[in-house]
Amino acid sequence: MHKVLLSVLLSLIVVAAGSSVAFALQSGGVEIGDLETGSVVGQPFKTLDVDLSFTAMEIGGKKVWYPPTAFVNLVNTGTGGRPLSPVLLKVTNGLDTEHGFDLNADSAFAAPTSMHVKITLKPGETKYIGIPISDLTYVTANALLNYKCQLHAAHLGGQMLVLTK
Numbered sequence: 001m002h003k004v005l006l007s008v009l010l011s012l013i014v015v016a017a018g019s020s021v022a023f024a025l026q027s028g029g030v031e032i033g034d035l036e037t038g039s040v041v042g043q044p045f046k047t048l049d050v051d052l053s054f055t056a057m058e059i060g061g062k063k064v065w066y067p068p069t070a071f072v073n074l075v076n077t078g079t080g081g082r083p084l085s086p087v088l089l090k091v092t093n094g095l096d097t098e099h100g101f102d103l104n105a106d107s108a109f110a111a112p113t114s115m116h117v118k119i120t121l122k123p124g125e126t127k128y129i130g131i132p133i134s135d136l137t138y139v140t141a142n143a144l145l146n147y148k149c150q151l152h153a154a155h156l157g158g159q160m161l162v163l164t165k
Contacts, residue, residue: 030117031130040086040130048130052160053090054147056099056121063095065147068158074133075163087136089129093121100151103129103160105144118150137164 031040038045052070056063072087093099103117115135119127143164148157 029132030115030135032117032119032127033130034126035128038128038130040088041132043086043130045088045128045130048085048088050090050128051087053092054101055092055094056101056149056155057094062156063099063149063152063154064156065101065149065158068156070158070160071163072136072160073163074137075165086133087131089131090126091119091121091129092126093123096123098122098151099155100149101127101147102150102157103145103147105146120151136162 029040031038033039033045035045040048051072054070055066057066058064059066074087089103091101098120100118100120103115105115115131117129117131119129121127143162145160145162146157147160149155
């Protein structure tokens with residue numbers, strides 16, 4: 001009986017130790033909402049500056065997420081400095097059909113508990129995505145996130161570069 005109890009206790013310790021690493025990698029969590037009611041790590045979206053705006057549109061007969069390349073500057077010094085506030089993304093569907101927005105780290109470099117944001121927007125709809133800086137920097141080992149439409153493989157996506165140094 002004691003051996004069974006001891007093995008169960010050791011198993012719980014191993015599981016708890018393994019799960020504590022996952023909590024460290026995902027400290028705040030990504031939040032999706034609208035400007036008035038959304039918040040991330042206790043800060044309302046309406047009090048934050050929008051760092052990047054993405055718009056689904058048609059260019060040259062192709063449906064794309066614009067801009068195709070985006071930069072978010074997390075450097076605390078110099079002209080690109082910013083306070084350590086969450087990153088706020090504005091995502092708008094400018095098309096007349098439903099469109100998806102899928103933001104994730106490159107799977108080759110992603111952490112085991114990598115950030116993955118997947119939303120569907122109705123025509124003309126705008127949503128905001130709040131990302132804690134800790135979560136953004138943990139999942140971007142190569143400082144690069146990819147975005148695309150998960151609903152339509154032929155639509156063109158882009159890449160977001162995270163500047164940290």
